[in-house]
């Protein structure tokens with residue numbers, strides 16, 4: 001299996017200017033991830049799980065360390081890459097799945113879901129067919145496909161969000177509590193899609209409050225509980 005991600009001594013904290021102090025989120029985290037591997041992040045509330053995902057996605061700036069991503073264009077350090085390269089990687093190779101949809105005014109659910117495929121060069125018709133397939137798989141009522149998700153319920157918005165985030169296979173997928181507030185059917189569809197992506201070689205790093213849903217997919221676990229040495233953090237699931 002080819003290496004997708006090499007995380008070396010990654011450290012992140014937040015400077016609280018109004019309090020005049022610095023809060024450590026995680027310290028000296030190192031791990032490698034190969035194609036098709038599923039890594040679960042665990043640790044108490046506030047251990048830094050979401051912050052680690054956001055730092056890897058470059059939504060947060062790291063304090064120190066290296067994050068080498070082996071993209072189709074070659075190896076690139078996600079911490080020092082230019083913004084334009086990060087934008088390209090987010091469009092083509094690195095996905096981030098959260099429970100929150102970024103809806104846009106007057107863009108229908110089906111158009112929002114089809115967009116990543118269209119940007120990857122798929123024809124409008126094929127992208128729309130595929131979008132409807134995934135909206136249906138996640139249990140979004142057909143009446144809603146042409147409506148604007150800004151008015152959808154929380155659960156409906158989340159389903160549209162998942163369909164959009166998972167329609168295009170990525171090399172690396174970051175998952176931040178994607179099952180939170182999903183009904184049984186949508187949860188099953190999500191887990192089936194993740195299994196399919198994993199089998200096709202997508203590497204995944206996930207935070208799940210109920211990891212039982214994805215227990216059969218997990219290869220390794222990293223525990224971000226503060227105070228652990230790096231070698232104590234990692235567990236291989238057999």
Ligand SMILES: Nc1ncnc2c1ncn2[C@@H]1O[C@H](COP(=O)(O)OP(=O)(O)OP(=O)(O)O)[C@@H](O)[C@H]1O
Pocket residue numbers: 014023024025043044045046047048049050051052
């Ligand atoms: N933007 C921010 N500014 C300041 N502090 C932050 C910020 N984001 C997170 N933190 C702090 O960093 C620490 C780690 O937060 P994070 O959300 O990563 O934890 P978590 O492990 O995902 O927790 P949970 O299980 O509760 O979701 C927390 O103490 C939090 O208050």
